[in-house]
Amino acid sequence: MAEERSGESIGPGNDARIEPIALHLEMQRSYLEYAMSVIVGRALPDARDGLKPVQRRILFAMHELGLTPDRPYRKCARVVGDVLGKYHPHGDQAVYDALVRQVQTFASRHPLLDGHGNFGSVDDDPPAAMRYTETRLAPIANEALLDEIGADTVDFAANFDGSQQEPTVLPAQLPFLLLNGCTGIAVGMATNIPPHNLGEVVDALIALVHKPELSDEKLLELVPGPDFPTGGEVLVGQGVRDTYLVGRGSIPMRGVAHIEEVQPGKGRHRRGAVVITELPYQLSKAGWIEKLAEQVNDGKIGGIADIRDESDREGMRVVVELRRDANAETVLADLQRRTALQSNFGAIMLALVNGQPVQLNLRRLLQEFLDYRELTLIRRTRHALKRCEDRLEVVEGLIKALHALQQVIALITAAPDAASARAALQVQLDLSERQADAVLSMPLRRLTGLEQESLLKEAAELAVERERLRHLLDDRTVLLDTLVAELKALRKRFATPRRTRLVEGGDALVAQRAAAIRPNAELQRQQAFGALAPESRLLIQADGAVKILSAQMLGRLHLDEPIQLGEHPAPARLILPISEQPLLLAFTGSGRVALLRWEFAGQQPGKLERFLPDSIEGEAVVQVLPLPRQGSLGLLSSDGRFKRLPIEEFQELSGRATTVLKLKEGVTLQRVVAGQEGDTLIVATSTGRVLRLSLDETQLPLMGRAAQGPLLMRLLPGEQLVGAACLTAAETETTGANQSTVVVATASGQLKRLLVSSLRPCQRGDMGQIGLRLQERGDYLVDLQSPTSAAVGSAVLGLLTDKGWSCRIDLNELESEDTSGTGINLKLPQGQQIQELIPLIN
Structure with missing residues (x-):
């Protein structure tokens, strides 16, 4: 940074015009100039x-x-x-x-x-x-x-x-700041003013002229809300009041939709449809349809069979065709809750007043315009008065010259030049310089009697107009009457009916939407559960699909039978009887957990995101786990840490997502396992190393939500934890053909069933031992699972590739091996890799 110096010149020749300045001072000055230029001159x-x-x-x-x-x-x-x-x-x-x-x-x-x-x-x-x-x-x-x-x-x-x-x-002559609104982003501030109806704004202006102390309530009756050019609806509530009384607020907007029956095509049955005819202000129709289609494909919004844009020159018409089993009101509510069909206009009524940015409420904004309009009327009147007086002066001079026409002619003909003629007229006829110039430039046709009568009439009219203009300037009441009359004329000329409908009770509607349209979530949950058949089963698949199926339908899927690798429906992760009303926890990669509201899948099946809180939208769900009745849950992160939380931490979860593991940047939650004191924990790394240790309070104590958890296993550079399994003491102690095993898999297809008994018990922070020796250079371990802890007696393990192909493997055909074994190699299609192993939980 340059130092401040005085009296010292810099540069060749010691140019005195170059002055040193501290860099921080120059930065302050330059930035301030830039900011003011943007605020006042641009935005x-x-x-x-x-x-x-x-x-x-x-x-x-x-x-x-x-x-x-x-x-x-x-x-x-x-x-x-x-x-x-x-x-x-x-x-x-x-x-x-x-x-x-x-x-x-x-x-x-x-x-x-x-x-x-x-x-x-x-x-x-x-x-x-x-x-x-x-x-x-x-x-x-x-x-x-x-x-x-x-x-x-x-x-x-x-x-x-x-x-x-x-x-x-x-x-x-009209307050266009309110009529058309404005959007602008300056430096450190922004403005976002909604458009309004011309007739309503003019009525408010006239009311303020007649009664400046008009109450806020009356003012809000005259201007009840914005009037957007695209129509739609405004939910009138506290947001509108804040905007008009404070100058800043959030105005809820909603598109216009109705439910009707449509004919999908020739020979097809009529179906219900939600038809959108107006969208909220500044919402792109094509963009909204595209995002809606993405949410339908992702399963976040169910019950939709097709989306068509039937808009034409007559107006907008977007048809959302419903499935036969869909409830139209539920789909419409989903559209308003999960898409921009209902959104907020963040109003900031910021504008320049005397060159300074000021946040204006409705009254101040209208008053600023009235003051300005009164000033322009005064200046217009003064300008008109000056022109009137100037013209009257000229006309009076012409009349005076016509009354002494012979003398004028004589003076002009006797003068040697125009300047002498002008001077003679001013002296002899007592004319002003302007009048004398007008006489000299007067055409001969003005000498006719008709023109003389016209001049006399014009002089009388100008005298009357002069008095009217003077009275207008002298009497403010008359000036304001003129202002009001002109406002009424403009209202009659340009006012149009309101396009945006106002919906009362907006606060209640907004609150209902904010609560995910669940005024009583537990009541709706019980109602949804009561509508399900008692013998039904809950099915969650590897692609995130959540379905409620009958036992007969589930049996036809043969999900517990082996199948060759191919493009099959996604493998099942979880199958549970709904009669037990299981509480399912969904964990995201960012360390958050939320209750899965699977009961609503009976109304409309969909992806996991549809049954989770909106607050975790966009976060990847890494595991869905039934809440155990006792014990603890262990959270394994990719940086080698393991954190145990008591079950009680999860029993009081509400409808919101909760953070249960704080992660550093670049670290993700990899696996969640349920276990009790004395169980055996087995984890694996991407290089094939495996660690076995006892799950007890000494090595892995229970912690609170704010903790990160201790380092479970020392990792090599670039190495990550990829999988974990927890086995009960009874499972670990089995011998012979029923010995406990875990299954590990690599990206290239190397698969091994590893005997737990071949792993030596370790302490927390150890390096573990090689559980699988990788046969291909560049290969790496992708997962470790324990089928015995997932499904007692299950002999099937699902496998999923990165291209969506899947298979189910009969574990009885996979030989159990100790740490020295290399397992088998699955033949994968060209360009595909194993992504994960999927044990069936039932």
Whole structure:
């Protein structure tokens, strides 16, 4: 960093213009200048006309080009070029993007520009290049923004190079900041103002003019909520009140949908469907449909058979066709809960007031506009009065000259030049310089009697107009009456019916959605369980599918029989009778756990994510485990740590996800095992090393949720723990043909059934021993499982490859070996590797 010095010059020749400065001071100054430039000159709108600088410059440039609504369209490239060259020295794409937004009917409630060509769509399609599109001013911009630009209503300032003059603000006759809203991100602040209905806003302005102390409640009755150009619904509640009373709030929006029967195709039965006709503001229709399809394919939203976009020029129509067994109301609730069909508009009513960013509530915003409009009316009236007085002065001079016509002629003919004639007229007829110039430039046709009568009539009218304008300036009540009359005229000219419907009781609806539409989760859970047949079975497959099947249907699947490797349905991870109402825990790789609400799979089968809290959406579920009645759960992380938690930590889980293992960056939860004091724990690493130790309080004590757990096994660089199994004391003590075994597998297909008795007991933190010698260079262990602890008497173990192929292996055909054995090699298809072993839990 440079040091501050004074009186010392730097550089060749000791140039005195170079001054040293501390780097941190220069950074502060430069950053502050940059921040203020963005805040004042780029991102935030002015509270008076509701425009950002680029929008204001586009409108003024088009006004200067004469692109009024009654004139032909002009290429957007011409407009952009004028704006860049004269007023806005920034990127051409930024100017064109701002122009396009002012054209789009789905982005602005009252578009300020009229476009001709492709300016994008609600499907988020990009607009055509500026060389193809054309534009001109919309009537509302021409009449309510630019009509008074030449009446000295606003100040002008030099442009960036001093060659042109541009208005610092436009003489807006309506509060466009509220009518069209605004979105902008500055440095350290942002604005996001929703659009509103013109008729409602004008009514509020008139009410404030007549009664400035109008109550907040009455003001909110006049402006009950935003009016989005895309329609939809607004849930009126505390969010709307906060926005209007404080200037910041979260406004719940909802698309418009109804349920009807549709004909899927010729010869097919009619089906129920949810039809969406309006989407929330700023939501891309194509993007929403794409994300909905992803959630349906992932099983997060069930009951949907097909999604079709039947939108046309008549309007939007997205048909969500339902399966025959689906409940339409449930699917609609899922769409609102799990997609952006119901979302929030985060309102921040921030705008520039006297060049400073200020958060405005509704009353302050309306009052700022009224004060500005009153000022522009006064300036317009003064300008009109000056023009009236100037013209009256000229007309009176012409009348005076006509009354002394012969003398005027004589004075002019006798004068040697124009200046002498002007001076003579001023002296002899007592005329002002302006009057004398008007007499000298008067055409001969003005000497007719008809023209003289016209001048007398004009003088009388000008005198009356002068008195009216003076009265307007002297009496504020008359001025405000004029303001109100003009507001009413604009309301009659441009007001349109409200497009966004207001739904009362929004707070209750939002709270219901926040609770995942489960006002009483336990009651709904019991109701869902009561609707299931008592003899049904719960099936969870390796791909995450959750189903409720009858015992007969399950028997037809033959899930406990061996099958060759191929593209089969995903193997079963878990099969349980629902009569026991098992509590299932779902663990994610980030160390969180949540209850699996499998009871609702009877209504609509789906993937695991559908039956888990929304808060863990996007997290990978690594294991689903029935909650044991006693003992503890052990959590194994990839960095070699093992943490035991008592069962009591999991018995009081609510509907939310809970963190039970804090992990370092890059570390994941690998396996969860259930065990009791005295059981045997066996873990394996990616290099084939295996560790056996006793599960007791001395080596592996019980811990709380905040702990990370002790280091279970020392790992080599790049080595990870990949699997674990817990065997009871009874299983460990078996001898002969029934000895306990674990199964290990490598990525390339090396499979081995390892005798537990061949493993020596170790202590926590040991290196363990080689349990499987890898036969191929670059191969690595992917999993270790204990089929005996998963399914008593089960002789089948599932296997899944990284391409989704699977098989079920008969363990009776797999010879048990000690640590010296190498197992067998499965023949895998080209390019496929084993991903995991899947013991069947039943």
